[in-house]
Amino acid sequence: MSKKTIVSFKLNGTATDVMVEPRELLIHTLREKLSITGPHIGCETSHCGTCTVDLDGISVKSCTVLTVQCEGAEMLTIEGFAKGGVLHPLQEAFTQEHGLQCGYCTPGMITRAYRLLQENPSPTEEEIRFWMAGNLCRCTGYQNIVKAIQYAAAKMRGESVTSSHPLMAEISA
Amino acid sequence: MDQNVENHGRLEKLEGIGCSRKRREDPRFIQGKGNYVDDIKLPGMLFAVMVRSPYAHAKIKSIDTSKAKAYPGVHAVLTADDLKPLKLHWMPTLAGDVQAVLADGYVSFQNQEVAFVVADDRYVAADAAELVEVDYEELPAVVDPFKALLPDAPVIRPDLDGKSVGAHGARKHHNHIFNWQIGDKDKTDRAFTDAEVTVKQDMHYPRVHPCPLETCGSLASYDAIRGDLTVWITSQAPHVVRTVVGLLSSIPESKIRIISPDIGGGFGNKVGVYPGYVCSIVASIVLGRPVKWIESRSENLTTTAFARDYWMTGELAADRNGKIKALRVNVTADHGAFDACADPTKWPAGMFHVCTGSYDIPNAHVSVDGVYTNKFPGGVAYRCSFRVTEAVYLVERMIDVLAQKLNIDKAEIRKRNFIKYEQFPYLTPLGLEFDSGNYLPALEKVLEAVDYTALRAEQAQKRADPNCPTLMGIGITTFTEIVGAGPSKSCDILGIGMFDSCEIRVHPDGSAIARMGTISQGQGHQTTYAQIIASESGIAASQIAVEEGDTSTAPYGLGTYGSRSTPVAGAAVARASRKIREKARKIAAHLLEVAPDDLEFDLDQFKVKGDPSKAKTMKEIAWAAYNNVPEGMEMGLEAVDYYDPPNFTFPFGAYLCVVDVNKKTGETKVRRFYALDDCGTRINPMIIEGQIHGGLTEGFAVAMGQELPYDEQGNVLGGTLMDYFLPTSVETPHWETDFTVTPSPHHPIGAKGVAESPHVGSIPCFSSAMVDAFAHLGTTHFNMPYNSYRVWQHAQSLGL
Amino acid sequence: MIPRSFEYHAPTALPEVIALLGQYGDEAKLLAGGHSLLPMMKLRFAGPGHLIDLRKVAELKGISVVGSELHIGAMTTENELIFSKLVAEKLPLLVEVARQIADPQVRYKGTIGGDISHGDPGNDHPAVMMAMDATFVLVSATGERLVKATEFFHGMYDTALTPGEVMTQIRIPVPPAGTGSSYAKLKRKTGDYATAAAAVVVQVQNGVCSAARIALTNVGPTALFATDAAASLVGKPIDDAAIVQAAKLAMAICEPVADLRGDEAYKTAMAGQMVERALRSAVSHVK
Known part of the structure; x- marks a missing residue:
């Protein structure tokens, strides 16, 4: 076992110190030491994207980042999205467009979509599909995830938005 | 106010059946507050990893755990020898076989469980696992079920030496598990002898894996003082796990609490009981501390429950007009090293006998042989009911083959053979009673929506053009599923009938809690069960909490798989709601001083017939249930229902797929996929659409890329997400969905289940399209998966 | 794990x-x-x-034009290449290849220098570097030396890098007017290595090919520089016949290893197909 070191970074706006071995992976530090269990572990080979966090303005798979590499970093996880009880437009969008089912990929998916919309506030469907391809979902078939990201993008641009699944569409009184 | 507008408003508030209600599960998931097994942390918790065999077949000469045990932070290293005194080194499987919990002297598949290392955390456990020294003597492996049945094939299961009878009858070879037959063989054979036309086709449904994004795992916590065992587990059937754990451990079920918390997808992978679960329980009992075991992705893909691996030969007998006279099927089923199929006890090939499909076939016979090989155990239903995907694949492929032989269009031959609407209920030659169906309008709706005639014209044009770089294929399926297992007269698991249950308690303020024996893995039960209760009892869905997955609070149920939640538990929910409603009627009658029969139920209240100004809302009735009930009535407003379904349900659909295949590279583009599903009554259209998108995507993955092949030495290939095909948003096609509604006549609300239809129905549709792309060159079938390599090989074999 | x-x-x-x-x-x-x-x-x-x-080493970052070359720090990430206006303008091929590597998150972390130095024949930059006639700057205790891409790759995971040496920069000549380029990659899915891929750079003057460079990914122990295939194009129009002939010559140098992506025959055939695809695309990109 190698000597542990203290690593300091800003996590969802809060100054945070942790003591880790150099080999400790960021996903384990977040989940085991910092009670950040939104990001999940799905493959450990950097394919699935469930462990995605935002690190210094880029989306990373935290299973393939060492915690010691995060000294001085600014980190955003799904836990940092809602502010003062108000959901982030992406969070609202995933519910309104039914962009999730089992929920396991959702934190990584939303975190990745956040960075995408920072870089491209009006992505086309093709751009969304291309730039979301680092996050696997086994439940939704992505179609409603694409819609959710479009919904959130519109809302973040200040446009009015409605769910494409009206509550009463198939009900006649 | 206009009555319709008012009713609409009340319906909107009720959020009952038919509403696209937004999911009640979502707030926790979108905020990172889901609670999956690996999210749970207990004081003093230890972490465990499994040491696994690198060989597919070997004797274990010795295991030396001393170095691992001496590694700082290690608490225990378990082997079969440690489990023997507890009689836990073997466990029963759901299929009547036994499976080694930890290898007992030999290993019979690669990555088999050999030792269990328990340590302070996952880092220490990983280090110590490397220090366990196992001395193996490698033996020849057999991975081909046909070779496994040769006289001199290696003996895969020495523990069964001399056992000529297994759980499902006679074994004819040391690697043979069972032969199961159904149907009238003589009549079927005669129909073939007399037939004007016969066709025969071999096909392999490859070994695949459900691969939910969350792997399997468990956290066991044994309290030695109270004698209580609590296990958080990734299980689609927590009550069944409790019964199995009780049987294995001799702890009474009253002292065992199994909790399935949030589950990150199941798709059949999380039905079984796995060695890691058992070891975490034993380790917790031995060490007196909570022990967590979470498998890695590769462990998941190569040890916990494959699906399919069916080698099928189908034959159809027909007349010259394409009217089918008989179906004959022979299957060699590769079950791996232990028979751990998840099937109802009496049916070792599950509901494979739904293989006569949507067609009026007078004669049929099926024979299935189960075979051991040096591959990991399983045989689970991957997003389908037991072996239904295999069955539907068989018949949908065969009717295409027959159409091709007779030069009849694939849509037309289906129309000629459909079971007609007026024939329902329809008894199939293999003994199933299809409750309902209306196949012709469904197919016609699809053909019209895609302009089938124009597609065929385009295809003809492309086939005529030698310079066209692509081959166009059109696939059609018109499938019937069988779900909702099932009637206890035919379906049980470990002797327990496959009923399901619901308990509802209405609180004084008119809100309610409902608990079920099922467990959602993404299906949205918390949302949809509440909608059923809302429509049936008049309590607004927003006022209903739905709980599942905790065996200490939920009534016994058989769990969620095989699309059984809506057909079985959903029925229990409706019936329990009706019991609430009927008690509420009596209370309302008492409050309004009329006879119960003088009242009519109107959405959320009881009204006096003929005098609608006199009414009591469910909210008022709930309050009265706790202070003012009729003479002789018990207080409270609760109901429990255990529902043993009278029959299965039979969702159906008509799918059409268009592919463009690059002749030179084998790359395939799914240009269009149109899916029409009929799941009977539609509870939540938004969720139905989501389930269909997901099922189609999993079907696409299976058809176009998923496979767990083995080399001759028994090494499993492709056990990582680099190789195992999980499509991303880039690869996944765009889906078009549609529906018809043919309610189930025996289900209380007419619902049939939907989540698995798109998987079951889409896979043969992709095959139909891929074969169709080459059909003009004489191809009648080629095996999945249709990755570009395999498609190119096929194109090459045709000289393209 | x-x-x-x-x-x-x-x-x-x-x-x-x-x-x-x-x-x-x-x-x-x-x-x-x-x-x-x-x-x-x-x-x-x-x-x-x-x-x-290497993440804190400033000398390894940055993209700049120096003379007729683009100088790219070895620690430049794939997404930095994709988002760089300079790269898009001067070396569109580099954007095209970077977009086909791995997935978005991996591209935020993966670097051009790492991709090259690893010596993995499955990586995509080596063939592109050969096709673009790149030069690598290698620094050690004894100083700095320059190695051409075509001289750098010695075998599987074996490169010209000596112990103690670091790749610091990639230098790529900015192609003259009349150049077209493309990278065609066949892969099973997002995130996969190439079953086979081809990088091509062609110069066309008055409808005739004046120069061509072709290199192949993942069909040999290293990226393969297809000199015969490239030479066969020079001096004539890049028409269907020329493209098919170049592809055949490229296939002749393939020595792939069979795996789940395909056997030797398939990978070799696909290398040919990717050469054809890349050439057609490159010709359409000539400007």
């Missing part, structure tokens, strides 16, 4: 990196984006005693 223990170093300047490499020798590994090395370490296929993280 837990790496073995190691010591971690995060030097801030190149001389420190060189010194650490000198100090720890074989025990040390350089960490760039980490998406090749860390997975190997998690599988315990690799277990370096010392990890030297």
